[in-house]
Amino acid sequence: MDNNNLVAEHIDNPHELERLYRNDPKVFKKLFSFAWEQHPESEVLRVWYERLHFKESTNTEKPPLLQKGFLFMGLLAILAGISSRIIFHFVEQESIAPINIAFGVIPFIAAYFVYKNRPKKGIIYSLAALFVISGVYINTLPLDYSDSIVLVYLHMPIFLWVVLGLAFTGNHFAKGNTRLAYIKFNLEFGILYASMAVSGMVLALLTLNLFSFVGLDIENFYFSNVVLFGAAALAVVAAYLVSMNLKLAKNITPYLAKIFSPLVLVTLVVYLITVIWVGKNPFLDRDFLIAFNGILLGVLAVTIFSVTENDTSKKKSISDYINVALIILALLIDSVALSAIVFRLSSYGITPNRLAVLGANILIWANLIWIMFSYIRFLRNKTGAPTIQDAVTKYLPIYGIWAAIVIFTFPIIF
Known part of the structure; x- marks a missing residue:
């Protein structure tokens, strides 16, 4: 077999082996198995053996379908949806400012990051204090649209974004690479959330049309409840998927x-x-x-x-x-x-x-x-x-x- 085996022929040429593998991985694996039987002493082939069989030897057990992280994310997504709907009710009554809806989503994403990163207690207490103080403070302001109050509404998302960054970076908040990862997370999150939101909009239009065929107008109810709940819950789901290294957004x-x-x-x-x-x-x-x-x-x-x-x-x-x-x-x-x-x-x-x-x-x-x-x-x-x-x-x-x-x-x- 060595006479026609390109892997055995280029056993001392790692560059050529890499080229052969990239050209056709399946053919390479077949040729490699024969070359490995004939030359088990080759250090180059040993490296390739570990490379080709690493997953098979280390990931023999399938992960459980419902992992703890997934279940916790699901709970947070539901809580975010419920909280946002409750807050929106008070916004409709003009009892609180619309910016409060941010507190129905961002703290729950931060809670997932805390669960995932396990930061020190000092960081957890700081996050809780910042969210509570911000939420209480913004609702003690007059409910009007004077210049200074509008500026508070405009700058509050920026402040909460930085607080969320503290939850994301955890114990490594001072390191540049973790802050860089947070910036990349935002871009990947935006792409993934927008992609899923478009799918949600298609589903919403389909649902409204189906109900309109039977003479029911559910537009107000649907957007005030289902769409709002879904938009808030989807933010937590998107954060979870990005943190799980979903390849779509990263690519x-x-x-x-x-x-x-x-x-x-x-x-x-x-x-x-x-x-x-x-x-x-x-x-x-x-x-x-x-x-x-x-x-x-x-x-x-x-x-x-x-x-x-x-x-x-x-x-x-x-x-x-x-x-x-x-x-x-x-x-x-x-x-x-x-x-x-x-x-x-x-x-x-x-x-x-x-x-x-x-x-x-x-x-x-x-x-x-x-x-x-x-x-x-x-x-x-x-x-x-x-x-x-x-x-x-x-x-x-x-x-x-x-x-x-x-x-x-x-x-x-x-």
């Missing part, structure tokens, strides 16, 4: 980052040229300034996800230069926005909105500067890719601190 996210970065860059360049051409002025047009800041946040999000999806083991690529161009473009947008905000503050006085936007723009500007210099050093071979990711992950808590400042001080100051 898609790197390609999304590579595809969207150049598209966003081209779109923004064309948009900014158009803005200059038509003479839009963020210094005088308040609505355009708000849109300008929205663009900035979008570019920042795309930049962060592009950076986090970079493979640190690979060499520099065109994607890195696109990311640098995006960062520079975002800095230009932020600089114009900052100038416009300072101009409006000096011309029209201090308001909660202007002060909040000013603070957010300063934080984003500083973060982009840090990322840009880290990227430039990387492209000049002075540092590795992890330094770029550090510029993202180490800055995350600052956004949470700023959100906390707006939430807990602006209603008092203004």
